[in-house]
Amino acid sequence: MISVNATHDPQLRSWVASARVAGCDFPIQNLPFGRFRPTGSTEPFRIGVAIGDQVLDLKAAGLVDHADMNALMAAAPAARQALRARLSAGLAEGSADQAAWARALVPQAQCEYTVPCEVRDYTDFYTSVHHATTIGKQFRPDNPLLPNYKWVPIGYHGRASSIVVSGTSFKRPHGQTKAADAAVPTFGPCKRLDYELELAYFVGQGNALGEPVGIATAEDHLFGVGLFNDWSARDLQAWEYQPLGPFLSKNFASTVSPWIVTMEALAPFRAPFTRPADDPQPLPYLDSAANRAQGALDITLEVWLQTARMRAAGEEGVRLTRGNTTQAAYWTAAQLIAHHTVNGCNLNPGDLLGSGTLSGPTPGEAGSLLELSQGGKQPVALPNGETRSFLEDGDTLILRGWCERAGAVRIGLGEARGTVVA
């Protein structure tokens, strides 16, 4: 586990004024990594660190000599911890670097982003037992939570090519669906388009094929965390998913936030990982004292919806959900790494592990419309009189996340935003 150190000191203040604003996602205690360039340019994307409402260009600041985020992620944790310490010192009030680094700042309002690293392989997990149970009831009323769920961190491979960065619109997918009472399927636009509130865990150091990563060192292979929306076409999913899992219902687009918040930044926001006493305890390869003591992440997550009508009226949107990862996740990130590699499977730097939909224990903490609207049977009423069972064309969905604790400075994950178009 990563310890809390001087880079987390609540007294630490940056010479970047916007980083000192209360409630800011990117204070000096955060320092997340992303890839940016001036909006509208065709330059290659560069590695940057968010600070307040600015981006520090790492190359311009003399901190890296390349633009290869995956190479940076591949380094051993000590290397990125050293980089974090260097960034923290250089951005702190009184730093001798201020004059030089100030010239390496670009306002975020003048930047565009891409997916924060090259994602070679993307795996999606299913870590919320609440989500698995609620969804399971809809797909298999008599058999909601399958017998393997509490033993196996259920996961499946997803499509890396269609992962897009926050702010990217996508077309409503077409595909085959079959009504329960229909004899044959029909082809057309998805009618039950949904979002899924997830975290993206980004792999740092890889492992060689045939060399499992034990639970004790699993976090050495985690670089950090982002927000992730695994858009889902529920009607396509219901018809296609047996026996080999979701395919076209998921691979038309997935939206990731531009910033990777590192495991180092998250150090003050760790929590015990516990199981209900009646539940089976994890098998030894998924269990360790450190994982039990502080394997979980304490992140508050929100889902906001801005319909086209709200946007036209200048309204920011409405919050659909607020929850917390400690309530939602039945498996920790370390357990996902240990499980994924226990058969020898090799992970590479930049690989993305989706947490699965992080629904909490109460209906208001559900991480998808399929849950909130009870499979479309109870449309969600919005304050402006609109209702939603599923997403409509023009809807913008925004995921937000942050960590807040007594004795620590609040840090944010930014947002993952996407709009569905016809």
Place this chain on the structure above:
Amino acid sequence: MISVNATHDPQLRSWVASARVAGCDFPIQNLPFGRFRPTGSTEPFRIGVAIGDQVLDLKAAGLVDHADMNALMAAAPAARQALRARLSAGLAEGSADQAAWARALVPQAQCEYTVPCEVRDYTDFYTSVHHATTIGKQFRPDNPLLPNYKWVPIGYHGRASSIVVSGTSFKRPHGQTKAADAAVPTFGPCKRLDYELELAYFVGQGNALGEPVGIATAEDHLFGVGLFNDWSARDLQAWEYQPLGPFLSKNFASTVSPWIVTMEALAPFRAPFTRPADDPQPLPYLDSAANRAQGALDITLEVWLQTARMRAAGEEGVRLTRGNTTQAAYWTAAQLIAHHTVNGCNLNPGDLLGSGTLSGPTPGEAGSLLELSQGGKQPVALPNGETRSFLEDGDTLILRGWCERAGAVRIGLGEARGTVVA
């Protein structure tokens, strides 16, 4: 569809003597692409074309100025057809290039290979209705072939990182399994290790996110075909696969042949795509006159097993299966491309689409041990007195494939070979 032209002329002979040997996999009518280097060297892999028992180094021959197979695959079909014509002319008897190109030949016996291109995303399909039915009976006795099978080309995403080239050994995977009569799962080495006989379809030109590829132009996005072994841990699979599909049971290793046989080389070996009259016909987005007329590939496939005892005795091994793709595949490669992209999913050059296990209609044409041994209940008797229900440590499994037709020169796909170690 790609037409038969002068590059397929049975009268065409190469000045490379080994390419004229009857039964050779790589006559001048084939010209498959791969990535090679001298055995044991640490040089970067280079692009080569197999001819007889030699490899033509494309850069040394002045035909490309790079070693980026994916860039070559990304080109429009006309570009690779022009390259094929150039290769065919230069390797033909009487060519003015003979003296120069002879210096660009490297004996295959002195080469090692890597996966023939960088596979960014790998999708596995399930195109044999015979395999789906036989396996379905074992997993779901009362419900073997699911209602979607004859409508949807069932597919799921696989792991790209663990695809290895022919000749690579891999460790028997460990994982969770649960016996039917056990209360809780146990952890240990896989006891039901299997192979799957598949074709790899390699994507050439990509498509942009949100822009489906219609069935009429689907083959313009196909570069070629290889052999593919989707090793499967059946006991892990049975316990983990619901509800989201196979994961650790598949992603420990998949073996691909070193050579990609192009769609151009396969032009003389096309076959009609037909459905039993009682079966539903494909939905319009999966149907075209050209696909019906010659959407299928006529490839003979074999599976060979060489046990450690056979190897010690100097024996080549025993053939377990021989079948043909026209009997096995319920969906054509063009249909897989059209289906995969119909929701807007983007394919990239070098993406690999597995056909799924190509089992034919008779038990002797089964493409996996799970089928041949009836789920382990009827061990396969080998000529030397050994038996196999599933693979044992030291077993080498070899896939072979070739095309043969009256009026055409036989071409081969080479082999995909892998050995399981403890």
